[in-house]
Amino acid sequence: MISNQYFFYKLAQDLSMGLPLKYAYRIASGIAILYYFFYRRERQALWHNFRIMGIKEREIKRYARQVFCNFAKNLVDFFRFGLIDKSFLREKVKIVGLENMDMALKMGKGILGLTAHLGNWELGGVIMAQRGYPLNAVAWEHRDPRINKIFVYQRQRKGIKVIPLGIALRRCFEALRNNEIVAMLGDRDFSARGNKTEVIFLGRPFRVPRGPATLSLRTGSVIVPGFTIRENDESFCLYFEKPIFYLPTGNYEKDVEELTQRIMKVIEKYVKKYPEQWFMFREFWEQQQDKE
Numbered sequence: 001m002i003s004n005q006y007f008f009y010k011l012a013q014d015l016s017m018g019l020p021l022k023y024a025y026r027i028a029s030g031i032a033i034l035y036y037f038f039y040r041r042e043r044q045a046l047w048h049n050f051r052i053m054g055i056k057e058r059e060i061k062r063y064a065r066q067v068f069c070n071f072a073k074n075l076v077d078f079f080r081f082g083l084i085d086k087s088f089l090r091e092k093v094k095i096v097g098l099e100n101m102d103m104a105l106k107m108g109k110g111i112l113g114l115t116a117h118l119g120n121w122e123l124g125g126v127i128m129a130q131r132g133y134p135l136n137a138v139a140w141e142h143r144d145p146r147i148n149k150i151f152v153y154q155r156q157r158k159g160i161k162v163i164p165l166g167i168a169l170r171r172c173f174e175a176l177r178n179n180e181i182v183a184m185l186g187d188r189d190f191s192a193r194g195n196k197t198e199v200i201f202l203g204r205p206f207r208v209p210r211g212p213a214t215l216s217l218r219t220g221s222v223i224v225p226g227f228t229i230r231e232n233d234e235s236f237c238l239y240f241e242k243p244i245f246y247l248p249t250g251n252y253e254k255d256v257e258e259l260t261q262r263i264m265k266v267i268e269k270y271v272k273k274y275p276e277q278w279f280m281f282r283e284f285w286e287q288q289q290d291k292e
Helices: 002-018 021-038 040-052 057-079 086-092 098-105 121-130 145-156 165-177 211-219 252-273
Strands: 093-096 111-115 135-139 161-164 181-185 196-201 204-209 222-230 236-240
Touching (some): 002 021, 002 145, 021 057, 040 057, 057 121, 086 093, 098 222, 098 236, 111 121, 111 211, 111 252, 121 135, 121 145, 121 181, 121 222, 121 236, 135 145, 145 161, 161 165, 165 181, 181 211, 204 252, 211 222, 211 252, 222 252
Parallel strands (some): 093 236, 135 161, 135 181
């Protein structure tokens, strides 16, 4: 299975680079629709999540198909990172709220760039790195080292410093001490048991990674949420929200919970606004239940 995944990624890479963008998008979307019909578990997980979010039944299947298609387009964009230049950034990318990032950097304690599996988060990192911002990305490592090599190379070639999840804590501290940006995903927990905290997300109890809040509290680094949204014309808008400042109370566990709740409130805002760009191919709330 791992071997098959590698050859799939290589084929996707060749098609993405060898075709004009509009044709690559069309082929990727066609394949995504096939995946939508054949991958029952992922399809039903999306339906489940959308129902909990309160999306009307008649819109659920349409949104779910769009999720598959948008994810496929993200893969095309990822494999075409080598083609991104100043012209692309000027013509295809709009940035809103960049002053929030600049203001936080002036504080000199580093920034936790908080995002989610929403929009084109990989492209967001490239946009900032290409603009000269010192950006590190905490990334999960693929089981197949050949696939992992592809993903690390695509990020590093555009100026992103990759921090593997297994050694993330030490490298994150170093980057923040150097007043750099550490980009993290806040809506899915890859960590070991015990490294999560419960908050309310879309009206339901939900257990999420406590890493961003922990790092912020320990280092004094400001959290700046950012989301790269795909527009209808296939351009992108990178939104930076206002920095999340938090004054510790002295009760560490309470501080982690309160700061994490503030983080998830921002993510919730974008998930509700762009459900067709939230790539959660598993039953989101069910995954939080411990089954040990």
